[in-house]
Amino acid sequence: MSSFTPNHDLLNPKFEGYRLEVISQEDAVTRFGLEYRPTQVANSGRSPLSFKEVQSRITHNHLATANGSGRCLYIDSEHRVILVDLTNGSHTPLFAVVYELAAPINAPAATQVHHEYPSAVFLDAGTAFVADGQGALYILALPAEGTATTLGCFELSDSTQTPHSALTPFRIHCVAKISDNTAVALLSSRFYGDSEASRMQSMTSHTSEFDVWAARFSLPFPSQKDDLAPLDILWRRRGQDVPIFTEYDNSRKCYLLAGSSVYREVGQPAPPSYEPSPDEIAPIPRLDEKLDVETPPRPPPYSWTQTSDSVTVAFPLLATTPKSSIKVTFSQKTLTVHVQSTSHVEGVPLPRYSATQLWDGIQTSTSFWTWDREGEHSFGLLTLHLDKQHDDTRWMHVFASAGTQGREEEVPETLDPSELYLIRESLEKYTDALQSGEDMSGLGLGRGVPALAQGEMDEEVDSSVGRVAFLTWVGEHGGIPAWSSGFGDSACNVLSIDLPGSGPGASMVVKNGIDGTLFTLDEAQTVGSLPTWTHGATFSALAFVLASKRDTRFTYHVSSKAVLAFENGSKDRGGNVYIYRGGRPGQIWAKQSVLKVGDGSAGSLLGVGMLETAQGHTIVCLCENELVVMHNIF
Numbered sequence: 114m115s116s117f118t119p120n121h122d123l124l125n126p127k128f129e130g131y132r133l134e135v136i137s138q139e140d141a142v143t144r145f146g147l148e149y150r151p152t153q154v155a156n157s158g159r160s161p162l163s164f165k166e167v168q169s170r171i172t173h174n175h176l177a178t179a180n181g182s183g184r185c186l187y188i189d190s191e192h193r194v195i196l197v198d199l200t201n202g203s204h205t206p207l208f209a210v211v212y213e214l215a216a217p218i219n220a221p222a223a224t225q226v227h228h229e230y231p232s233a234v235f236l237d238a239g240t241a242f243v244a245d246g247q248g249a250l251y252i253l254a255l256p257a258e259g260t261a262t263t264l265g266c267f268e269l270s271d272s273t274q275t276p277h278s279a280l281t282p283f284r285i286h287c288v289a290k291i292s293d294n295t296a297v298a299l300l301s302s303r304f305y306g307d308s309e310a311s312r313m314q315s316m317t318s319h320t321s322e323f324d325v326w327a328a329r330f331s332l333p334f335p336s337q338k339d340d341l342a343p344l345d346i347l348w349r350r351r352g353q354d355v356p357i358f359t360e361y362d363n364s365r366k367c368y369l370l371a372g373s374s375v376y377r378e379v380g381q382p383a384p385p386s387y388e389p390s391p392d393e394i395a396p397i398p399r400l401d402e403k404l405d406v407e408t409p410p411r412p413p414p415y416s417w418t419q420t421s422d423s424v425t426v427a428f429p430l431l432a433t434t435p436k437s438s439i440k441v442t443f444s445q446k447t448l449t450v451h452v453q454s455t456s457h458v459e460g461v462p463l464p465r466y467s468a469t470q471l472w473d474g475i476q477t478s479t480s481f482w483t484w485d486r487e488g489e490h491s492f493g494l495l496t497l498h499l500d501k502q503h504d505d506t507r508w509m510h511v512f513a514s515a516g517t518q519g520r521e522e523e524v525p526e527t528l529d530p531s532e533l534y535l536i537r538e539s540l541e542k543y544t545d546a547l548q549s550g551e552d553m554s555g556l557g558l559g560r561g562v563p564a565l566a567q568g569e570m571d572e573e574v575d576s577s578v579g580r581v582a583f584l585t586w587v588g589e590h591g592g593i594p595a596w597s598s599g600f601g602d603s604a605c606n607v608l609s610i611d612l613p614g615s616g617p618g619a620s621m622v623v624k625n626g627i628d629g630t631l632f633t634l635d636e637a638q639t640v641g642s643l644p645t646w647t648h649g650a651t652f653s654a655l656a657f658v659l660a661s662k663r664d665t666r667f668t669y670h671v672s673s674k675a676v677l678a679f680e681n682g683s684k685d686r687g688g689n690v691y692i693y694r695g696g697r698p699g700q701i702w703a704k705q706s707v708l709k710v711g712d713g714s715a716g717s718l719l720g721v722g723m724l725e726t727a728q729g730h731t732i733v734c735l736c737e738n739e740l741v742v743m744h745n746i747f
Contacts, residue, residue: 117605117623118517119630120648121509123698126525128653131693131705136746142708143204144715145740151175151719152190152737153230162227163321165373166303169355170230171666173284176720176735178614179235183726184255185614186241187719187735188231192216194243196255197733197740199726206733206740211261212253214245226305229282234298236288240264242298248280249341250298252334264334268341269300269326283326289361291589293332297347299359299368300326304351322383325350325359325376327368327591348591350376351383357582358610360619364637365644367594368587369619371607376585378593413524414464416536417511422504424475425530426511428464428495429540431456432486439484439495443477445502446470448512452495461540464495469521470513474502492537507699578660579606579624586644596641608655609676612669612732614723622652622670629655631673631695650695652676653703658693667721671730674747679710682718682736687711690734692746708743715739 153170162170178185183200194212201207217228229246236242241261243251248269253261269281283302290296304322327347353374360369370376377383417426430439434454442449447468454463479500486493501508514520583604588594608629609622620633629652635645650673659668659678666681666688673695682688688710696703710718716737724731732743 116603117625117630117632117646118648119625119651121515123630123648123651124509124625124628125651125653125696125698125700126509127699127701128696128703129701130654130703131658132702134694134704134706136692136706136708138709141743141746142710143742143744144712145206145742147208147736147738147740149189149191149193149195149208149210150738151187151735153717153719154190163303165321165323165354166227173230173232174613174667174720174722175230175232176613176722176733177233177235177241178722178724178733179238179241180614180616181725182238183724183731184235184238185722185724185733186211186233186243186255188214188233188243188245192231192245194233194241194253194261196261199724199731199733199742204728204742204744206742209258209260211255211259212243212251212263214243214251215247215249217245217247226279226282227303229284229302232284232286234285234288236290236296242285242288244283244285244300246282246284248282250283250285250300250328250344252330263339265330265337266339266341267328267344269302269328269344271302271324284355286356286359287361289363290332291361291363291366296330296332297361298328298330299356299361299370300328301355302326320353322351322353323355324379325352325356325370327587348587349379350585350587350591351379352376352585353383357580357607358619360634362619362634362637362644364640365586365594365642366589366640368589369634369644370585370587371582371621372585373581373583375583376587378591412536412539414462414522415511415524416527416532417524418527418530419501419508422501424497424499424501424508424511426497426499427536428497429492429537430454430463430484430495431458432491432493434484434486434493436484439482441482441495441497443475443480443499444468445474445477448497448499450495450497466512471499472508472510472513472515473506476500476502490537492540494537578656579608581605582607582621584644594641596643608659609668609670612671612677612721612723614725615669615671620670620672621646622655622676624656625651627654627657628652629659629676631670649673651698652693652695655693658691658705662691664688666718669721671723671747677721677732679718679721679734682711682715687713687715688718690732690743706746708746710734710741711736711739715741 176187186196189195192214193210196209196211198207231246233243239255241253250267252264254264255261269283271281281302283300286299288298302324304324326349328344329347354372356370356372358371415426415428433456438453440451449468450464450466452463482497484495512521515523586594606624607621608624622629622631630648631650632646633649635647662678664680665678667679670676676693678691680688690708690710692706694704718736720735722733728744734741
């Protein structure tokens with residue numbers, strides 16, 4: 114359905130690394146002590162939290178920001194709603210208690226479930242939806258000055274999984290105005306099961322499930338008594354994780370749910386749990402027995418490099434191949450390479466390209482090929498020397514279809530021309546390893562790894578960067594969109610999501626090798642149009658540099674300007690924010706900046722957002738003891 118195929122023109126395989134751009138800490142960062150302090154403590158049930166719940170609480174953003182305004186809010190440790198206002202034209206924020214939530218009460222029925230963190234979202238700069246984390250939702254009108262006015266009080270109750278008198282604790286993710294007279298909020302809650310036995314099993318097992326609710330509200334908000342009214346639930350989905358982010362796509366009239374699992378309709382059975390086959394179960398090692406020998410990686414079919422006016426491609430062939438068996442034909446746009454050989458090595462296919470489209474045009478009259486048998490080696494080299502038709506045009510690949518599904522294999526450029534012909538030794542070691550079973554990992558030849566990562570890559574660590582996200586689309590009334598019939602749910606590895614408050618629309622930075630590729634959801638021309646994501650920018654080596662940040666709590670981006678990785682920090686050590694700026698295609702260096710968020714007394718970072726102020730884009734960081742404001746960092 115949705116694909117995340119990168120635009121090769123925007124990739125930069127020759128990227129070298131990031132250079133530090135110093136931003137004055139004194140000029141850019143201002144700290145304000147908090148009279149009303151937030152907290153990470155939440156009243157929980159008697160059972161331990163599941164892994165998914167712990168993960169979602171670590172990444173929970175305690176700060177709510179209003180798009181296009183200078184207002185944000187949070188809930189402090191005394192359950193007061195604190196409005197922070199930076200619309201006064203100065204650098205100093207104004208803090209005001211605009212509402213007080215009811216204190217939590219641990220009733221016997223409530224001890225079976227975990228309370229959530231209080232959460233909030235803005236419908237607009239003057240209206241906020243606040244969830245108390247216990248099952249109640251409050252809609253507040255926020256005036257320019259003074260306390261808030263309550264526009265509505267609601268509760269979420271599910272008699273199928275909790276006692277009828279108990280509320281279902283939930284978190285609010287987003288709210289959208291879907292028409293002139295309707296707004297819909299998306300909520301999530303832990304699902305404990307349909308009976309006491311299933312609830313206890315869910316509490317003690319390693320797995321857990323979560324419900325996503327769509328609650329509908331009439332606009333303008335009708336007058337209501339102070340009593341809690343039941344939420345008008347439009348639809349409900351169930352998955353195995355709290356959503357990473359949610360979005361309403363007005364152009365398609367659909368909701369987007371992104372999480373580490375798909376979100377199925379409640380009536381559908383849960384996907385079966387994975388059970389390893391006997392072949393996948395690791396045996397107990399015996400004395401002098403090596404069980405962790407890796408399968409040797411297969412070298413690429415060729416290696417290549419380029420200059421401003423030529424491209425050189427090297428194919429390894431068996432040294433016994435006669436020259437008469439090699440057929441090479443050049444045309445201005447295509448290349449034909451056929452090799453017929455009586456001898457063949459298993460696992461090493463012969464090159465065969467029939468009028469395959471090249472990345473760009475070549476000069477056929479000055480292009481040529483050579484065959485070097487190199488008698489002391491078991492493999493020789495068939496080398497193609499291609500003269501570019503357009504000098505100074507940088508080729509991203511040899512073939513135009515490289516990297517596309519079902520077409521030519523994607524082979525990155527060899528950065529160091531002196532390593533071009535090492536593919537022969539690589540192939541010899543590969544074939545020897547196939548026969549002897551030796552491990553040849555770490556050879557790394559012909560893979561086009563940027564100099565930034567040479568000798569530093571740890572595949573196990575790098576593979577753990579980001580979060581796998583499945584994208585589930587839900588129709589406006591809860592059904593499956595007609596255009597999604599026959600398509601599976603798309604998945605990607607998300608490195609970064611939009612910084613809250615940076616504006617409407619959905620975008621993600623998706624992992625592509627060691628890079629981060631920015632994809633933006635296109636606006637649909639018609640309601641029934643398929644979702645399409647456009648690759649608009651590349652943050653080179655982003656996955657590699659993020660892998661070195663072990664205390665990262667939030668990773669957000671602001672369009673193609675920058676990716677910001679925020680450290681958690683602690684009571685004794687303040688965290689940093691690492692700013693990685695996007696670069697133009699072909700740039701071998703990009704800029705990186707580092708600012709200190711906490712100074713040791715600020716405490717842990719709890720929330721981040723961006724506000725529009727008189728000074729421009731302002732980053733606001735909510736810590737346990739301080740509010741940190743950053744100006745002019747873009």
